[in-house]
Amino acid sequence: xxxxxxxxxxxxxxxxxxxADPQFASVDEQLAYLSTLSEEALSHYDIAYLNxxxxxxxxxxxxxxIPSCLAKLGEIADCVRLNTELNLHKFRLAPQDYxxxxxxxxxxxMVTYAVKGYGVQYNPALIETPDNLSTDDVFFKDSRxxxxxxxxxxxxxxxxxxxxxxxxxxxxxxxxxxxxxxxxLLHFFTRWEKDGERFDFExxxxxxxxxxxxxxxxxxxxxxxxxxxxxxxxxxxxxKRELMHFLITRGACLHANGRFEESKRAYEFARACYPSNFSxxxxxxxxxxxxx
Numbered sequence: 001x002x003x004x005x006x007x008x009x010x011x012x013x014x015x016x017x018x019x020a021d022p023q024f025a026s027v028d029e030q031l032a033y034l035s036t037l038s039e040e041a042l043s044h045y046d047i048a049y050l051n052x053x054x055x056x057x058x059x060x061x062x063x064x065x066i067p068s069c070l071a072k073l074g075e076i077a078d079c080v081r082l083n084t085e086l087n088l089h090k091f092r093l094a095p096q097d098y099x100x101x102x103x104x105x106x107x108x109x110m111v112t113y114a115v116k117g118y119g120v121q122y123n124p125a126l127i128e129t130p131d132n133l134s135t136d137d138v139f140f141k142d143s144r145x146x147x148x149x150x151x152x153x154x155x156x157x158x159x160x161x162x163x164x165x166x167x168x169x170x171x172x173x174x175x176x177x178x179x180x181x182x183x184x185l186l187h188f189f190t191r192w193e194k195d196g197e198r199f200d201f202e203x204x205x206x207x208x209x210x211x212x213x214x215x216x217x218x219x220x221x222x223x224x225x226x227x228x229x230x231x232x233x234x235x236x237x238x239x240k241r242e243l244m245h246f247l248i249t250r251g252a253c254l255h256a257n258g259r260f261e262e263s264k265r266a267y268e269f270a271r272a273c274y275p276s277n278f279s280x281x282x283x284x285x286x287x288x289x290x291x292x
Contacts (some may be wrong), residue, residue: 027056028265031080031250034243035273042239045157048073051148051163052248054218058143058194058253063276069152073167075175080113084175091142103192104199104210111203112114120151120167122204123158141258145248161202162249165190168203180236183225183245191236231278245276248282 026029033044042050057063084106091098091105098105101196114120124146125185139160144150146162148170159167165181165188172179178194189211191200201210213234217223228234237245251266267283 001216011040027053028262028269031217031247031266035247035269037240039238039240042243045239046070046170047173047239047242048148048152048168050243051246053165053169054243055143055147055149057145058250059257060142060144061147063153064149065153069149073148073170074174076114076118079117080110080171081175084109091159095211101197101199102124103194103197106175106177107172107192107201107203107210108208110168110175110177111201111208113245114167114171115203115207118157119155120157120159120164120203123150123160126160126183128151136255140249140252142256143253146253147246164204165244168201181242181245182216182234182236184219184233185221185227185231187216188245193236195259199208232276232283239275240274244270244276244279247273248279250283251286255289269275 024033027108034045037281049066052064052066055064057235088105089100095101095105098108107272123141123145126139128269140146143151144158145160148159148163148166150163151157151159151167168190169179170180172190172192178192180191180193182189182191182200189200189202191198197209200216201208203209216234217228223233236283246264248269251263251270254260254263263286264283267286271279271283273278273279
């Protein structure tokens with residue numbers, strides 16, 4: 001199941017209020033606190049807020065304004081909500097164009113309105129193939145490449161497979177959509193999952209691509225069942241697992257900028273937040289790199 005579609009719709013802009021940023025003595029104190037919260041406690045936090053919290057103090061985040069970023073996300077959500085309802089007749093008239101799925105209609109619309117109305121896109125300088133992968137130091141050097149501030153607080157609004165799935169998940173949840181993050185080896189994507197319906201998708205200036213899990217067993221690299229099971233690939237993320245990945249991304253950014261002790265702490269927070277083979281492997285790899 002794979003399709004590429006980008007429709008042009010009327011764009012109408014709305015505004016939503018900013019999120020209040022809690023105060024801590026240091027970023028590490030805040031991250032240490034969040035990493036100890038239960039799944040239930042974390043479920044009360046906005047995924048976009050947690051992502052931006054993990055971007056604090058990084059290269060490229062010097063002017064990070066979390067409330068402003070969240071307000072912009074709310075504005076985009078208002079636009080998507082309005083236009084999705086205004087164009088609902090398109091689904092009613094030709095549901096077969098959306099695989100008879102209201103979910104696919106809503107996701108295709110969400111991507112369309114964000115791309116056409118706000119210029120959300122994949123950073124063309126960082127588009128990779130299995131034969132052309134950037135080094136970690138290039139990819140993670142600037143936090144705006146991998147955290148939401150690159151999409152919500154700069155023009156053009158550019159992200160990568162580290163930040164765009166977070167953006168789509170955060171945007172969709174504001175609209176009440178049952179969205180989750182997931183990953184395969186070297187790649188993240190977003191998933192719609194509810195009442196027996198499940199499909200994966202990605203969105204950028206090239207449109208909205210909808211796939212099933214089988215696609216991600218072979219893209220961007222082929223993964224066997226043993227590796228899928230060992231690393232927990234292709235699973236829908238829990239809230240603790242989302243935060244774990246944000247902390248790992250923070251650690252990679254710090255490491256790429258030579259801030260090794262801070263990087264190690266971020267990886268340790270990730271391991272404490274969500275103990276798994278994945279977080280343990282990330283921590284061990286960071287320690288190994290520090291000694292090379």
